Amino acid sequence: MKKLILLTTFLVFVGAVRGQHAEQALQDRLQNLLEQVLEDDENSDVEQLINDLVQLADSPIPINRAVEADFEPLFFLNPIQLKALLTYRDQHGPVLSQYELASVDGFDEVLAELTGMFLNFETEPPVAKYFRVRQELLLRATRLLEQQAAFKTGKFEGSQEKLYSRYRFTGKDIQFGVTAEKDAGESFFAKSNSAGFDFYSGFARLQFQRGSSSVVLGDYVVQFGQGLVAWQGFAMGKSADVDRIARFNQGIKPYSSTDENNFMRGAGADIRFGSFRLQPFVSYKAFDANTDSVNGELLFTSMQTSGLHRTESEIEDKNSVHALVGGAHLGFQTGNLQLGLTGMHTRYEFPLQRADALYNRYLFAGEQISNFGINYRYALNRLYLFGETAHADGALATVNGVMFQPVGQLAFSALYRNIAKQYNTPIGAAFTENSRVNDEQGLFFGIRALPAAGLTINAYADFFEYKWIKYTTAAPGKGQELMCRADYNLNRSWRLYVRYFYERKPLKISSEKLRYNQDQVRQGLRAQLDGELNSQFSIRTRLEHSFYEHDHNSDGFLVSQDLAYHHVNNRSKMWIRLAYFDTDDYDARIYAYENDLLYQFSIPAFYGEGLRAYVNGKVKICEKVELWLKCARTWFFGVDTLGSGNTAIDGSTRSELKLQLRFKI
Incomplete structure (x- = not known):
């Protein structure tokens, strides 16, 4: 089964020390966001978003001393709500508890509790807190119990286990961390990985001027403007939270996740002086690529982003090309207006020469590229304006938005958004239908309404157009996407939501004589009921139907039942699920969120017919040690082989076992 593993989630951790309703609210928001994002782009990286929230849960924002930029990681607050929070603090003085947050304009009880999970309400921190040292060591092992074909034939260099370890240290004005990972099939202290793990990552962050300025050495990510020039890590796009379409400029942040490509390696700084904020950065890092030689000149034809190094060809592509990246962002704020300038230059060790295909005509090729952008944000009471305009190789791109909350x-x-087909950026990630920031014009409308007590309705419509062909199209085309979701709190213990999704966009059909576009239509209807039976047990029931139309029609159905147990003293937790699915083919696949180990969860895509069951649990061995275990199995009906090629499995079952230890020092 196609499985998307997304690391570093903290939903269970925060529930151990915060309110149950806030934990559920945050889990629901993340679940809804991720399920929809992954339907559009299965390679989306949410790890950095979750990692930021993990750190915030452990080191909350000092609400009574923080500036606006410090609140930017709170993705569930829209800019108008954030402005209302800061205005309330300025007018009423220090905020003393999360219950007071419910008095802020635009906050309800659940949002107040949710926001309070990440806030410190002290007016003056105790001196000893600055000297508090926190350390965490995480060890994880994952294994697929059935043997895949490449392990039988010896095509994979290493063993079936996936291994992961992470250490993080937080002290006075300093943080550092090390992450190491080996995927299934990669060698460990042998052959091509004689140094141990296949992937290592590390960072050190030093703070100055009472935390207002900092330097990051090692691995980090950059996030500026609205993503037209530079944005790494998770990028907020279309979701059920229709009033959260603006990006917050989070600048330079330490990197501690396991995406082996989308980060910088070098040094970056965040320097604040008066109304200005300067963030320079430089990086020199190797990446995986297919290399070749033409007339004695080395070049690369494509980048490899899987991060897998199991076979001879994958190992040959590992770290085969280097990239030198340098740039800076200069920000300025006066009152309600924020302005920013971003410049970045990228130079590759060898030229990029793409395949001679029409869809590649306007994509970047060559050895170097420069990007420049200007971004703005303006907040006035219940109105918020934002945007960015960028330039590269004579082409322009612009994204501009508005949010208005009359009540x-x-x-x-x-x-x-209007992005020229000639515009390219190596590490951009803007609000677009496509994963590339290239050749797209579009208009998005969203509305969020609370028409009655306990009822919330979110809806959006997005219309987009391409001026040139894509890899998946035979000609320019246009499409639209619609979503409507209604949430209703039956009472404090029971919640129901219904969601409808519709998408129409061009997809090519190839015949012997010609290629042409035919609209692909995807629809989905989902209903979910959540209930708390008592303080220890809760249940979740979901029904979902999917529809697909293109050169053929197909549909799918899924029903799942969850039971969760939380011990009163939080020393143990358990989640159980049984799901039945039946889809005509992969095109009618259905995504469904699963609970997983601490700092991890998964969203598998269900297709074919079968059953899936899992048990996931946690035991607190002592105050400093936690043990996590997950067992999962999927039974597919009417098949004798799962998958194909190197990952094929003889049989009709797929079973996983995961074990994790967490040490807090």
Whole structure:
């Protein structure tokens, strides 16, 4: 089964020390966001987003001393709500508890509790807190119990286990961490990995001027403007939170996840002086690529982003090309207005020469590229304007949006983007339908309404157009995407939501004589009921139906039942699920969130017919040690082989075993 593993989630951790309703609210928001994002782009990286929230849960934001930029990682607050929070603090003085947050304009009880999970309400921190040292060691092993074909034939160099370890140290004005990972099939202290793990990552962050300025050495990510020039890690796109379409400029942040490509390696700084904020960075890092030689000149034809190094060809592509990246962001704030300038230059060790295909005509090729952008944000009471315009190789790209909240129970949002087909950026990630920041014009409208007590409705419509062909199209085309979701709190213990999704966009059909576009239509209807039976047991029931139309029609169905147990003293937890699915083919696949180990969860894609069951549990061995275990199995009906090629499995079952130890020092 195709499985998307997304690391570093903290939903269970925060529930151990915070309110149960806030934990559920945050889990629901993340689940809804990720399921929809992954339907559009299965390679989306949410690890950095979750990693930021993990750190915030452990080191909350000092609400009574923090500046606006410190709140930017709180993705569930829209800019108008954040502005209302800061205005409330300025007008009423220090905020003393999360219960007071419910008095902020635009906050309800659940949002107040949710926000309070990440806030420190002290007016003056005790001196000893600055000297507190925290350390964490995480060890994890994962294994597929059935043997895949490449392990039988010896095509994979290493063993079936996937191994992961992470150490993090937080002290006075200093943080550092080391992450190491070996994927299944990669060698460990042998052959091509004589140094141990296949992937290592590390960083050190030093803070100055009472935390207002910092330097990051080693691995880090950059996030500027609205993503037209530089944005690494998770990028917020279309979701059920229709009033959260604006990006927050989070600048330079330490990197501690396991995506082996989308990060910088070098040094970056965050320097604040008066109303200005300067963030320079430089990186020199190797990446995986297919290399070749033409007339004695070395070049590369494509980048490899899987991060897998199991076979001879994958190992040959590992770290085969280097990239030198340098740039800076200069920000300025006066009152409600923020302006920013971003510049970045990228130079590759060898030229990039793409395949001679029409869809590649306007994509970047060559040895170097420069990107420049200007971004703005303006907040005035219940109105918020934002945007960025960028330039590269004579081409322009622009993203501009507005959010308006006339009353706390009603919010509107709109976003326009126009990205020239000649515009390219190596590490951009803007609000677009496609994963590349290239050749797209679009208009997005969203509305959020609370028409009655306990009822919330979110809806959006997005219209987009391509001026040139894509890899998946035979000609320019246009499409649209619609979503409507209604959430209803039956009471404090029971919640129901219903969601409808519709997408129409061009997809090529190839015949012997010609290629042409035919619209692909995907629809989905989902209903989910959540209930708390008592303080220890809760249940979740989901029904979902998917529809697909293109050169053929197909549909799918899924029903799942969850039971969760939380011990009163939080020393143990358990989650159990049984799901039945039946889809005509992969095109009608259905995604469903699963609970997983601490700092991890998964969203498998269900297709074919079968059953899936899992048990996931945690035991607190002592105050400093936790043990996590997950066992999962999927039974597929009417098949004798799963998968194909190197990952083929003889039989009709797929079973996983995961074990994790967490040490807090």
